[in-house]
Amino acid sequence: MRNALFATSAVLLAMAAPAIVQPAAAQNAPVEIRVDRLEKEMRAVQRKVFQAGTPIEAEITRPTTPTVAPGSPASTPIADLTARVGALESQLASITGQVEENSYKLRQLEAAFTKYKAENDARLAEPAPVAPAVSVPVTPTPTAAAPKPSAPKPAAAAPVASEARKAAVAAVERPDTGDAAGDAYNYGFRLWDAKFYPEAQGQLKATVEKYGSSPVASKAQNLLGRAYLDDGKPALASVAFYENYQKRPRGDRAADSLTYLGEALIQLKKPADACKVYQELEQVYGESLSNSLRGMMTAGRAKAKCS
Secondary structure, X not given: OHHHHHHHHHHHHHHHHHHHHHHHHHXXXXXXXXXXXXXXXXXXXXXXXXXXXOOOOOOOOOOOOOOOOOOOOOOOHHHHHHHXXXXXXXXXXXXXXXXXXXXXXXXXXXXXHHHHHHHHHHHHHOOXXXXXXXXXXXXXXXXXXXXXXXXXXXXXXXXXXXXXXXXXXXXXXXXXXXXXXXXXXXXXXXXXXXXXXXXXXXXXXXXXXXXXXXXXXXXXXXXXXXXXXXXXXXXXXXXXXXXXXXXXXXXXXXXXXXXXXXXXXXXXOOHHHHHHHHHHHHHHHHHXXXXXXXXXXXXXXXXXXXX
């Protein structure tokens, strides 16, 4: 009787075991499917973010089964799977947020580059501010002022004035020190100092053409611009000053030419261009500017109302 009772109990337990296991398996199955789906989404996100290289390994892995102290309750498979699902969902949300942030920054960079390219193209399309278009003038032969109708013998005044000017120009001594380039410049300087501006312009222009590779060319070209400026020809002066600075940026009078270029542009009623010239003068020569040139630059900025 006792053996029959044990046999009956064993049969009942065997019949009840599938009923106990099946609910647990049914409970585990949705969580495992959820884990598989999240892992697939993680791999898809990594392929999207790391198109040019190998995706990074996920930092979240299946937690190692801890050593359970004797007498402590062991964690269930459902608890382990739930922890994995929570970790995967957190990692996926973090990567998704990073992708959105990177996309936003990329759009900002593209917009900034498009704006910079448009501004640069517009700036390159603008004409050079220091190369004004000018016509080549014909140097007039110095003559006396036109006489009034009532003045007697008006025709005799022009030859007298012309002869007097020729005699005055001839009285200017030509230096002869053996230094041909230096003598040519010094003679042009003496003509300019005597206020014979047209004659000085011709002499200085010839000096630059003949001795353009000599150190004296920087001084001659700068003085040529000043002769034009003093002669009331700011357009020609601006060209002479700009060419001297452009061709001889380290010449003796390069900084002088850039300073006087600002003055010429102010006389041409181009204050904005003059301000750009003064800005470049400060950037290129800075502390090396003499007190006189810095004073001219300060006064020029005030006249041009530079910011």
